[in-house]
Amino acid sequence: MVFVKQLSKVGKRLVIQTLLFQARNQTTDMSRNWTLFTNAKQTELYAQFRPRYTEEVFKTIIDYCGETSSDFQLAVDVGCGSGQSTEPLSKHFKRVLGLDVSALQIAKAPSNIPNTTFRTCKAEDLSIVQSGTADLVTVAQAFHWMDQKRFFSEADRILKPGGSLIIYGYATCTLAPKEADIFFQEFYNNVLPDYWTGGRTPVEEKYSSFSIPYEGWKRNDSMTIEKDWSIDEFVGYLGSWSAINEYNQKHSSGNILEQVQLQLNNIMRSIPKEDGKKDADLHVTWPVFMLMGHKPK
Template sequence: MSTSFSDHFKNVSRQYAESRPTYPPELFAWLAAQSPATGHAWDCATGNGQAALDLAQHFQQVTATDASAAQIGQAIRHERIDYRVAPAEASGLAAGSIDLVVVAQALHWFAVERFHAEATRVLKPGGVIAEWSYGVLTVEGAEVDALVQHFYHDVVGPWWPAERRHVENGYRELEFPFQPIAAPTFTMRINWNLERLLGYFRSWSATARYRENCADDPVAALAQRLRPVWGVPELERKVCWPLALRVGRAAASG
């Protein structure tokens, strides 16, 4: 895995902010309950601040960092969130200052060993780290879902960065040097109309790379195929993503 930062979302940061699905609220309540305290959480690679906003409902202070200035520029402001441009491997946070570290859909972009060393440095004794990813979506309706799967795997599939495989396998190949905590199963579910779904596809890094290299808009072509089988455009269909979550605890002092 590359140790240098490549901003795969710089050209789609606004679309990313407008189109990404949200995480289950019960996930953050459960993580807060596992933490030694609810004073200070670090949302690493915050993107547009989705996870940070949920953390702010449970923690007194949230530091949300991202190596992409474009992403931070799109983040939603909150009085308890301090947004900073910083790489995952060098947060600038004080040692032993953090109760909970979260990484939502971003670990595959990191120099993982260096990031885990940084997380170990900033966590309080007994502090908690949670890393999660969500894989390939499914959309209600067999004909619709077949077109979506074809788009993901075959149309833009060749343009996914190599790191994408770690999302698809739930980070199983990546190290995790923390004491594991058994976690419940969480699933992301949302009802979207056709335009919201198409907006999500436009936010993909693979879509951006396809457009840059092929001078064509693959989402426009997909839209033409989806509209006849979707129903009225305002119709909302259930969209689901499996959430792969791993949670661990830093060593206690002494």
């Protein structure tokens, strides 16, 4: 393994070789799907550590909506989780509705967002929204969990003619310094693949296999999310992943993140520090992808 050369002798094989052996000897129940996000601890980490989309992302959304309509009455954010992608819409729409299948996620959403309501609801059954009333329907980092055909049918039903359907998210992050990224990418690619119950490939491929069912739809792959995080914060983010939760449930050797944190600490201690840099500074970058379409008038 490439990263082994950069670590101390202590625990060189701890994360990749041992954990990879364990991962290859387990199977995952694909039918569990969205229920992974009903875990209380994971929900807490999701609300605390999932990255927030930038102002540029929401400006892009609003500008696209404005191409066909100036009537910003209702936005519906489907698969909203704990509201990271919902709250910024309240600045632009008279009413915002955040919907998620997980009651625990909805309970973590802020309760003081102006003109915003959160409700528990499946993406494939949006019957709580009247037909032809939504100016915007969004899905952020959740489309790959859904029955896409049924969701599209419901989104089309609730959208006004000329309304916008925007599906977006962020792909796997990269780290700086490069030594930390080498370790993280090997861990991600060699240990976790069998534990992404809903399938991780669409996210890694930036939803390249998906399309919006409206003529003239377009993509935008020009944006990123960037954060300067401590190792504790980055490990907290990893704890919000369904694959980490699945791995820990299937192995009795303790929380895998303790081992990841140990290795990252070892790596960062071995790197000469720039002036003003803390011991554990990581620069984390996520590429953002966006699919956008207008319902015909």
